[in-house]
Amino acid sequence: MVGLILIVAMSAVLLLFISRFVYIAASGHVGSVNLTNKTEQKYSQNQVIKAKRGTIYDVSGNVLAEDSSVYSIYAVLDQNYNSTSGKSLHVTDKEKTARVLSKYLPLSSAQILTYLNKKNQFQIEFGSAGKNLSLATKKKIEAENLSGIQFTDTSSRLYPNGTFASHIIGLAQLETPEGKKATDTTDDAKEKLTGILGIEKYFNKSLTGTDGSEYSKRDSFGYELPNTKIVTKKPKNGSSIYLTLDSRLQAYLETLMQSVQDKYKPKKINAVLMNAKTGKIIAASQRPTFNASTKDGIGSMWRDSLVEDVYEPGSVFKVLTMSAAIDAGTYKPNEYYKSGSVEVDDRTLYDWDRSGWGWIPYSQALPRSSNVGMVKIEEQLGQKRFAKYLKKFQVGEKTGITLPGEVAGSLDLKSPVTQATTAFGQGVNVTVMQMMKYLSAVANNGEMVEPQIVDHTVSSSGKSTSYETKVAGHPIKASTAKSVRKLMEQVVYADYGTGGSYQIPGYRVAAKTGTAQVAGTNGQYLTGENNYVFSVAGMVPADDPEYICYVTVQQPTITPPSESALMSGIFNPLMKRALKYESSDTKTATNSISMPKLTDQTAKAATKTAEDKGLVVSQVGSGSKVVQQLPAADEKVIKGQRVVLLTEGAMTMPDVIGWSKNDVLKLAEITGRNFKITGTGYATSQSLLAGDVIPNSDEVTIKLKEP
Incomplete structure (x- = not known):
């Protein structure tokens, strides 16, 4: 009787299981779980095909930044992992593997063996020691033919020139996409190269491109299942960016700037060489800087000081004051004034030589860099007209250059004192690129052009988009610009000029030197012979400038023999080299x-x-x-x-x-x-x-x- 009951019970249970299996087979569900979808997920692989980040080139097509890879090493330990032909795809000789890898990884043979002896692991990695390996190291390890040793590649960015317009070109590094977590393992959440500085940041979307995908069905060992199709969606690579930089002159500028940096150890140097007619930046750099390849020095200066740092330009700004007075017709070159000092409200303003030069004509105010002369010229011009011209020069406005983080600067003309100090470049804040824009109006016969760092872009489909010269305005007449350049020539060639060191044999140079006090954190100007921003702006050839070069050197730690020693070591050789290349390039253009x-x-x-x-x-x-x-x-x-x-x-x-x-x-x-x-x-x-x-x-x- 008991046996009969057990048989009936077991039959009932078996019937229940059979009914359940029939139901599952028919419906394809267990509870709310869709088994068909689960099976599909288990054997389906949707692999991301990464788009190639666009390359950054100089104006001649030389590579400045391009995609590369770094590698991570791992070892397969599962002894069942073999190829279909029976070849071992796992580590077969742990002692030999440990001994060989110790030659290439910063780990001892014993440490590596500890990793390889881990139990119940399909594969193992070697911590940080096994990551970020170069292609050369990867090739060396592969040449050892170690069974079970594999690599994964990670996107990286190669900057072949090292310290080379580093803040302009910028950096791209691996970052987790916005809205995703670093712990998320889905393909669309994996780290991607993202621009964080310079052109890499400004054009990040264009450079990034769009990833593709490959859909396939594979077994647990990664082998493709028979009678299945691979569905591929091709990636769309990022656009390439061609800058206006000339690598020949950029490399030379870096060398010149480093020489000044090493010799006088200033807190900051900026230098820009620009085509006067187009606004194209041919070479530009700053100190402190960093090596984009090794990241050495990146912590000392993160900002692009050419567009992100404002400063008081000092006497180079007098070019704008003189331009306004000549253009408005208030400039009286043959009248005389008493130099040395001038009273403005309750303030006494001085020339850089406090004793002055006695009674001198206004025609010598710019060549001698007389603050008093500029104050009087501004007073003759009048506050309203002065403000009007500064607005025409777009002082206090961004240039629109395609670099991230550009700031606008500031201008204060609320009182007679601030109007007077602005006339000689104190109390007004500008950026280096703004100064390049202002100077272009004088060099280019009244036509002011925007500084331009990108020449053209090329999409993955081959479509080219050019960045044409942008005229920002016409703040002064052509005749005014020519008159101002004549005065700037006197700066260089007159015996009373302040810029005799900037003469270049075979060419006439129009220039203006500058020395501006540096404001401290308390709002007061710093004292001491080196607490200045020393600068020079020059245009060559003076009668019809092709190039504008502007150099600023702030607070040298080691006192130079003269102010010009700081800038002439950059300005003169760079301008000579540019003029030499221009002559050579003109001859070879037809070739x-x-x-x-x-x-x-x-x-x-x-x-x-x-x-x-x-x-x-x-x-x-x-x-x-x-x-x-x-x-x-x-x-x-x-x-x-x-x-x-x-x-x-x-x-x-x-x-x-x-x-x-x-x-x-x-x-x-x-x-x-x-x-x-x-x-x-x-x-x-x-x-x-x-x-x-x-x-x-x-x-x-x-x-x-x-x-």
Whole structure:
């Protein structure tokens, strides 16, 4: 009887289970859980295909910032993880693996072995020691052929020039997308390269692009399930940004500025070279700065002081006061005034030489940089007209340059004293880029142009968008601008001028020097011989300027032999180099040619084709057939430019002595090998002899030096 009851009970339970399974099979649900969807999720993989962040170039197409990768290493420990052919995909020899990895990771063999001996782990990582590995280190480890050692790559940003317009180009770093948590493991929440400074930040949306995706079905070991399709949505890469910077002049400026920084140790230096007619910034930098490649120095100055820092410009601002008076017709060059000091309300204002120069004509006020002369010229102009002209120059307004964080500055004309001090550049706050804009009106015959740092952009589809010159206004007449430049020439060439150190042989220079007091935290001006912002603004050639150069040096720690020693070491050689390049570029502009396609030809035939076009050819490789070329086919090149050809066979080192930095970078790019480039200018030595095979792992050092 008991047995019968048990049989009936077991039959009932079995019937219940069968009914339940039938229901689940028919409905596809367990409670509120959809089993079909669960199965789909388990075997489906929706992998993000990352878009490539756009590259930042200089005006000639030299790379300033581009996508790169860093790598993290991990070890597979599960002994069941093998390929379909039975090859081991897990660590098989832990002692050997630990010993070999200790050569490349900052861990001892014993420490690595501790990681490898962990139980019940499918795979393990090696903490921070196994992250942020370079491509060179990854290749070295891969060459050891260690079973079970794998890598994951993480997007990174490469800045090949190091300290090079760092605050302008900016930085991009990995950040978790807004609205997502760092602990979220979904693909759309993973860290992405995000611009946090400079052009990288301002154009972050354009540079970022749109990720694609790959949908597939795979088993628990990652193998694709049979009879399934892979659905791919291609990524849309970010746009490329071409700046107006000329790498040749930018690199030279960095060298000049560092020399002044090392010699006099000022708190701050700013320097800008701009095309007077277009507003295009050709070279610009600041100190303190940082190395964008290593991040060394980033903590000392986060701001782009060219657009984010305001200061009192001092005597260079007198150019605007003089422009207003001449344009309004109130300037009386042949009348005399008593220099030295002047009373304004209850204040006594002084010339930089407090004893003055006696009675002098107003025509000498600007060349001598007389504060008293400017105060009297402003009084003759009148407050309303002075304010009108400053408004026409857009003083206290942003320039609109495509850099983040730009500030507007300030202007105070509420009292006779502030009007008077503004006339000689104290009490008014400007940025460096605002000064470049104001000066362009004088250099460009009354037409004021906006400073421009971006030349054009190119989308992933190839659409090019140019940034044309923007005219900001016409604050003065052309005749006024010419008259002001004549006075600025006297600054440089008259025996009473303050800028004799800025003469450049073969050219007439129009310039204005400046010395402005630095305001302290208590609102009072600091005292002491070095508590000033020393500056010079120059235009060359004076009769029809092509370039404007503006240099400011604040509070040198080491007293210079003269104020001009601070700025002339930057201004003069930079302007000379720019004028030299302009002459050279004008001559070679007519020699522009389209780069021929040389790949798939024999090395001999390709060399002849290139040389017949007037190009210089260097071959890398021991083979006879060209497999890669730089520059690429159809690029615009200049006769005399170097072409690097890569052939099949062993990669052999060419003789790079005399090569430019850009040529060496071509070599590094086409070979994919690890090159270390030091200095600026042209190659003077190479650590690997010409004809030797370029190693896959060891670094090749190329030293450059200015001619």
